[in-house]
Amino acid sequence: MNKLFFNAFCFLVTCINAQDTLTLRKALEIALTNNYGIRIAKIDEAIAQTSDSWSGAGAYPQVLLNVAPSVVSNNVNQKFINNTEINRNNAVQQSINGNVQLNYNVLNGFKVFVTKDRLNSIAKLSGQELQQKIEECYRNVALVYYRILSLRNTEKTILSQEKVALERRKLEETRFNLGKNGKAGWLEAAMDVQDIGMLKLNQSEAIVESFIEISKLLNQQTSVETILIEPAGLGDLNALFNEKHQPDHAIQNSIYELRARIKNLERKEIERQRYPNISVLADYHYNRLNNQAGFNLFNQSYGPSAGLTMNVPLYDGGRTAQQQKINSLESDQINLEKEQWSREVILAIQSEKSKMSFQQNIINLQNDKMPLAEEHLGLIRKKSELGEANTLEFTQSIFRLIEIDAAKNDARLNFIESYINILYLCSEMDRLIR
Numbered sequence: 001m002n003k004l005f006f007n008a009f010c011f012l013v014t015c016i017n018a019q020d021t022l023t024l025r026k027a028l029e030i031a032l033t034n035n036y037g038i039r040i041a042k043i044d045e046a047i048a049q050t051s052d053s054w055s056g057a058g059a060y061p062q063v064l065l066n067v068a069p070s071v072v073s074n075n076v077n078q079k080f081i082n083n084t085e086i087n088r089n090n091a092v093q094q095s096i097n098g099n100v101q102l103n104y105n106v107l108n109g110f111k112v113f114v115t116k117d118r119l120n121s122i123a124k125l126s127g128q129e130l131q132q133k134i135e136e137c138y139r140n141v142a143l144v145y146y147r148i149l150s151l152r153n154t155e156k157t158i159l160s161q162e163k164v165a166l167e168r169r170k171l172e173e174t175r176f177n178l179g180k181n182g183k184a185g186w187l188e189a190a191m192d193v194q195d196i197g198m199l200k201l202n203q204s205e206a207i208v209e210s211f212i213e214i215s216k217l218l219n220q221q222t223s224v225e226t227i228l229i230e231p232a233g234l235g236d237l238n239a240l241f242n243e244k245h246q247p248d249h250a251i252q253n254s255i256y257e258l259r260a261r262i263k264n265l266e267r268k269e270i271e272r273q274r275y276p277n278i279s280v281l282a283d284y285h286y287n288r289l290n291n292q293a294g295f296n297l298f299n300q301s302y303g304p305s306a307g308l309t310m311n312v313p314l315y316d317g318g319r320t321a322q323q324q325k326i327n328s329l330e331s332d333q334i335n336l337e338k339e340q341w342s343r344e345v346i347l348a349i350q351s352e353k354s355k356m357s358f359q360q361n362i363i364n365l366q367n368d369k370m371p372l373a374e375e376h377l378g379l380i381r382k383k384s385e386l387g388e389a390n391t392l393e394f395t396q397s398i399f400r401l402i403e404i405d406a407a408k409n410d411a412r413l414n415f416i417e418s419y420i421n422i423l424y425l426c427s428e429m430d431r432l433i434r
Helices: 002-019 024-034 036-051 111-178 183-218 237-241 251-272 319-385 391-425 429-433
Strands: 062-079 085-107 277-291 298-311
Touching: 024 036, 024 111, 024 183, 024 429, 036 111, 111 183, 111 251, 111 319, 111 391, 111 429, 183 391, 237 319, 237 391, 251 319, 319 391, 391 429
Parallel strands: none
Antiparallel strands: 062 085, 085 277, 277 298
């Protein structure tokens, strides 16, 4: 029974821990499922894929059933050449006209094939835009995720130094009560505790705001007590800095190429407007007439019919030429936008690389300072225990250590943010969850 209870307890603890733990991979999976922007983009993609069909391109004929029954009541007054007269009130005339009609555009300058190709390109473009939304969502989630990790690392340092400040306040209070020191030392120590408390409060508020932000991105309530785990893949900053990236494979580059292709296909569709258009018209009709007055008291006809219509555009007032000119200008605009993006993304990557190098130098400098600051604080604590430490030295030593650690955490966060921005520019966000 004890063993069974122990196993059940371990299972409960495991479930609780799993529930309160959020990895970056899990956060990205939740965002992919719940994020409104991605869900809307998925619907846009589904619409584009549904439109990508031969039916949407106009390849299939149209078949219509037309039925037009009617009943008419007439008052008839007729006089013929032989002096015969017909006078009848409420003479009923019944008629029914109907047909099954086929309308098939068999030749429209082969425009149907160009239109189908354009619809297929639009569907691909919609898929690329969805992928770009996913990359953007991943980037935003990752940035907030690492911000929380950085804030919590600094919070740990503040909490550890708060313990030191509390010990110092207690020591100064004891000395004051024993009459070994004046009250100034105790007051200085008490104010240090209050200042550290303010730092801790500000840090906690920043963490709460960041959790609210990540809850919005995930569209799921995420508790401040949730444990975030540092991904192993981003531990070696030197390896991250030396990674090679390929902006030519970016999704935005594919989007520009698809937009240019769609414009080219639209131009071909416009050109097809100048080609002959041939349509086949066929139907099977049925007409029947019953009349209670007049010469034609009954009439009925039915049977098939077929015809061919050909339209040859001769002059359209220059509208086709105007559309081609506009299309050509729009294509030039897309090419310029792509060229501008290519130049800007290269400069942006260079800028982010420069920031990463700068932040790496700051991290190295702060790492070199940290052991010195810790040793200095240790010496000050020993001097304080012996009653030889200056209260100002103690305060400076505590807050210097907090400042060094915060600067190191901020530099590391800035480094990772630049790295994430490069991944986003090159559409390589999947590297975060390798």
